[in-house]
Amino acid sequence: MRLYTTGAAVALVAILLFTNVASYMKIILQPTSDTSICPIYDIKAPPRFYTDNSTVLKIFKSESYRLESVARLSGAVRMDTEVSDNLPDVPDAPEKWQQFEKFHEYLELTFPNVFSTCEVFKVNTWGLVFHWKGADEALKPLLLTAHQDVVPVQKDTYKDWTYPPFEGHYDGKYVHGRGAADCKNVLIAVMESLDLLMGENYQPNRSVLAAFGFDEEATGIRGANEISKFLENKFGRDSFYAVVDEGPGLMDDVMTGAVVALPATSEKGYVDIRVDLFMKGGHSSVPPDHGAIGIMGELAQNIEYDQFTPSLTSENPMLQYxxxxxxxxxxxxxxxxxxxxxxxxxxxxxxxxxxxxxxxxxxxxxxxxTSQALDIIHGGEKANALPEDVSLVVNHRVAVGTTVSDVERRFTSRVIDVAGKYGMNVEAFGETKLLPKSPAGTFRIETFNTPLETAPVSPSSGKVWELLAATTRHVFEDLVYEKELGYPIVSAPILMPANTDTRYYWNLTRNIYRYSPMKINVFENNAHSVNEKIEFDGHLQLTAWFYEYIQNVDDELAG
Known part of the structure; x- marks a missing residue:
């Protein structure tokens, strides 16, 4: 009897170990009190805050300062700096980039102290680099970045804007217009913070650089790409303390309702894939059973229905968040x-x-x-003529754990499936993948823009991260919520789904943070869309954060 009982117990344990019951029990027994996974750092304000905090209080409390700042941001929005895809290089067609001349003039007129105090470099004509030299050359400089350009406003949407997109209208709460949220607000906040410090005769120990590209919305190849080469040549590889570029800010966490700060420590990869289908044309009165548009439509449908598998690993900042x-x-x-x-x-x-x-x-x-969006399709020129070339462009944002090559292979496989059904040749990225004896047509697959792998993950621990988080607690708990929030603000790393100019700055530092510290409703911003706007309280928060952060990192104890 004892042997039977013992055997049954062993069998039960074995069953539990190999069923979901045991797995669920492990989840139930999991402790959740290990705060070392995500420590909350003490609030840190600059030493000057405790002797004279009049300037940072002015940012939040002074109506005259608010209106002056509104005028600066509105003026920047009024400068039309639209940049579209596939523009020629600056030396080849300087007239295509001439809109930045007026913007540079506006910045110099608005921030004369910054221009006169800093060493100013023009990179590839329209890239701007400001170097505010610190007293201690042994300290790695801080790099604050933004971009001057904005996405184009579609002409047929002008009528849908509440206020004209380049008017910079202020309604008492929001500044409206193209670039107000992406990202002239960041650029102006950086310049304002420098201007405030310079106006107080502040002398930094750590050098501060501000770098503004001019084609971020068109991959940044002429702006930030050239700026990164300039900076690496001037300062060297891994020569910067940190890079802070546009990114997420603070929000109410959807699971807990708590205010959380979200510096993005990585961003998804990127690849645009174009596929063309070439078939014999002819008169529409005698069409084939399956023409180029129909076959491409089938491919498009197959791609949309065949989504990538979601995956969450410890390499993804989302898990740490x-x-x-x-x-x-x-x-x-x-x-x-x-x-x-x-x-x-x-x-x-x-x-x-x-x-x-x-x-x-x-x-x-x-x-x-990994996302896949069918963004561009083109085919046919006339109602009674069969199209000889139909093209489709699919944008992919590559998730952590997936490579550009993985995306290309998967895309090629989908094309081969359709091509095999209709007897088509397939040329993928310069190689022949399918070649029937008598092909009815040819699929040609190629990348549309320069692909980008997922960004390296920046540290979310250590002194550099700690000061980012500690400054955030100071600005928002002490100044925005005025000590009435009731709990500490957690800084949690996150993944940025879109891409920024930081793609070119990987060689300059490990510490790259896509972070725009503002507590606003980002779903109201309408960035890249009709009625783009920024809640102006958020802009003031951003300026105050830069103003305090520059001071907080200004000694060797900052890391």
Whole structure:
């Protein structure tokens, strides 16, 4: 009888170990109190804050300063600096870039002290680099970046704007216009913070550089790319303390409702793939059973239905963000959700449940999944003529754990499936992949712009990160919420789904943070769309953060 009982117990244990019951028990027993995963750093204000904080208080409290700042940002928005894709290089067609001359004149007129105090470099004619030299050359300089250009306003949407896109209208709460949110607000905030410090005769120990590209919205190849070469040549590889560029700010966390700061420590990769289908043309009165547009349409449908598989690994900053919320604001979320988050980096069941939950929301879904968007299709010139060339461009934002090559192989496989069905030749990225004896046509696949792998993940621990987080707590808890928030603000790393000029700055430092510290509703901004605007309180928060951060990192103890 004892042998039977012992054998049954062993069998039960074996069953539990190899079923979801055991896996669920592991989740239930998971502790969630390890705050070392995501520490909350002490508030740090610059030493001067405790002797004279009149300037930073002026940013928030002075109506006259607010209106002066409104005028500066509105004036920048009024400068039309649209840049479209596929423009020629600056030396080849300087007239295509002439809009930046007026913008440079505006900046120099608005910030004369910054221009006279800094060493100013013009890179590739329209790139701007300001070098405010510090007293201690042994300290690595800080680099603050933004871009001067804006995406074009579609002409047929002008009628849909509440205020003209290049008027810079201020309604008492928002500044409206193209570039108000992306990202002339960041550029003007950087310049304002420098101007305020210079106006007080502040002398930095650590050099501060501001760099502004002029074609970020068109891949940055002529702006930030050339600026990065200039900076690496001047200062050397790994020569900067940190890079702070445009990015997420502060928001109410969707799981807990708590205010959280979200510096992006990485960004997704990028590849545009163009596929052309060449077929014999002819008169529409005798069409083939399957013409080029129909076949390309089938391919497009197959691509849309065949989505990439979502995946969340410990390499993705998204997991650390979730764990930051679980250990610091876990009392605001369900117990099992919190426990699953803590195990998701090494437990298959917990990971699958978390991935399933994240995939239900379109925003979080694409932080763990490669996206594919069919953005451009073209074919045919006349109603009674069969098209001889139909093209499709698909944009991919490459997730952590996936490479550009993975995307290219998957795309090629989808094309081969359709090509095989209709007897087509396939040329993919310069190689023949399918060649029937008598091809009915040819698919040609190529990249449309320069591909980009997922960015290296910047540190979310150590002194550089600590000062970023500590400055955020100071500005928002002390000044924005005036000590009434009731809990500490957590800085949690996040993945940026879009791309920034930081793609060219990887050689300059490990510490690259895509971060625009503002507490605003980003879904109201309408960046890249009709009625783009920025809540002006957010702009003042951003200026104050730069003003305090420059001072906080201004000694050897900053890292």
């Amino acid at each position: 979730l764990q930051c919320m679980a250990v610091n604001n876990g009392d605001r979320m369900g117990t099992m959700k919190k426990k699953a988050i803590m195990r998701a980096g090494f437990d298959k069941l917990a990971n699958s449940k978390l991935v399933q939950a994240l995939s239900q929301n379109k925003v979080t879904k694409y932080l763990i999944q």
